[in-house]
């Protein structure tokens with residue numbers, strides 16, 4: 001069986017293999033989308049195919065909408081070449097249930113794909129869609145670092161600097177590209193639009209707004225665009241930047257799943273790793289559970305996504321629910337498992353949850369240290385959410401999620417995942433920041449991880465991180481088994497407000513983290529020994 005528009009016409013074969021097909025005519029929907037584009041999505045990676053496209057598929061299946069989503073790739077063009085074009089933009093969603101059963105479904109709601117590349121012919125096509133009054137949404141899953149215009153020294157990154165100099169014609173950076181496209185929409189008729197960040201960090205919509213506004217102001221200063229564009233951009237009835245909370249674990253495609261699909265008779269299911277490190281395949285493996293909460297600010301309307309389970313609410317509620325998930329009930333636990341999982345040589349998150357020390361560590365971080373500072377968001381219950389994460393989602397043995405994937409870009413995540421809780425302890429009169437034990441232990445674990453040596457003393461490959469080289473340079477003089485070598489080497493890292501959102505020495509945690517670190521580097525096996533000591537586990 002081939003995953004192509006022609007291939008899925010052989011309905012009986014797909015049904016016989018137990019694979020659900022779209023309940024609508026994929027080609028007709030693609031045609032209607034061309035006439036009347038409503039939704040563009042930037043970042044054509046795994047979460048888009050496994051979650052966002054599924055929501056629209058649900059509406060299409062129910063006859064509640066008439067158009068699909070157009071996938072835009074602005075960074076890793078190989079994704080389009082290798083997993084969109086050969087499969088006519090179809091993807092195969094594989095839901096991994098905890099009892100080992102797979103639920104498979106062909107996703108047909110991605111109606112077209114476009115490169116956001118000013119040097120390609122697609123750019124004109126993209127501009128035409130962006131200036132179409134029918135367009136309601138441009139959404140984004142482009143990873144957190146894509147929103148950064150400046151490096152940690154406060155300088156614009158090279159690509160952004162060049163875009164600022166050259167103006168909106170041929171931008172290279174994603175934020176400049178978005179600004180340029182919104183400017184085209186303004187010029188064409190000041191039509192309204194919602195720009196929806198679906199990336200996984202606090203205040204995502206506000207950060208998107210801030211970045212687009214910065215580029216706008218720079219171009220205005222240089223006289224490259226009309227000043228009045230700023231009025232349009234900052235008018236929420238014209239351009240909105242809703243906050244969102246997105247939650248679904250979509251690991252990289254796994255070889256085991258690929259084999260199972262081949263067993264069902266599917267052909268050409270190869271997993272690829274692009275030159276830009278995206279690991280992607282014609283299929284996406286994911287968990288069933290998911291949550292999406294969005295601030296209901298769509299000046300040009302939107303599909304009735306509430307019918308697909310999306311929670312639309314006010315800004316304050318999204319903020320609370322997002323803080324609950326990203327700063328307390330899911331992502332800090334994930335990062336904890338990533339760091340210690342790499343050090344202890346685990347290859348899946350689920351296996352780690354069978355390790356009594358690691359399970360206890362995430363329980364301590366979640367229930368004991370995180371929950372006391374969570375504000376109940378109303379729409380979801382934090383304690384129940386945390387229970388579901390610890391008891392059901394992370395331990396799912398069929399989820400091929402790895403600590404190495406979650407360890408990607410940890411430097412970008414520390415401030416949100418741990419810094420926010422530390423700040424809350426500082427602000428609350430009834431809590432004492434120096435009572436925190438386990439969050440500091442994880443931060444020490446991260447420094448130990450950066451040494452690039454596992455708990456047995458063997459070299460380990462570190463996951464990509466934009467600050468990796470700099471961070472490694474601070475621990476490069478520290479030797480496993482030599483506590484004296486620690487000296488002041490951790491100070492530049494632990495005092496870096498860009499990394500943690502605060503200076504850990506100023507809040508009284510720096511020395512505690514250094515002491516944990518010394519225990520973690522005492523020699524081979526010291527990571528395990530330290531966990532046993534502080535968690536009283538076997």
Ligand SMILES: NC(=O)C1=CN([C@@H]2O[C@H](COP(=O)(O)OP(=O)(O)OC[C@H]3O[C@@H](n4cnc5c(N)ncnc54)[C@H](O)[C@@H]3O)[C@@H](O)[C@H]2O)C=CC1
Nearest residue numbers: 043044045046047075076141142143146174199200249250
């Ligand atoms: N995978 C998951 O479980 C979830 C992911 N997310 C969010 O989605 C993001 C992407 O996740 P996946 O799609 O799974 O990853 P992926 O690796 O499959 O795809 C990443 C996408 O981001 C684009 N990208 C990366 N760096 C970029 C840059 N500098 N400028 C423009 N585009 C860039 C890539 O080209 C690709 O389209 C995550 O970082 C997270 O914020 C949110 C919830 C769940």
Ligand SMILES: O=P(O)(O)OC[C@H]1O[C@](O)(CO)[C@@H](O)[C@@H]1O
Nearest residue numbers: 200246247248249250331334406
């Ligand atoms: O650490 P990351 O790369 O944001 O990934 C975290 C994982 O947990 C999630 O937050 C679950 O929703 C997903 O974003 C992803 O699977």
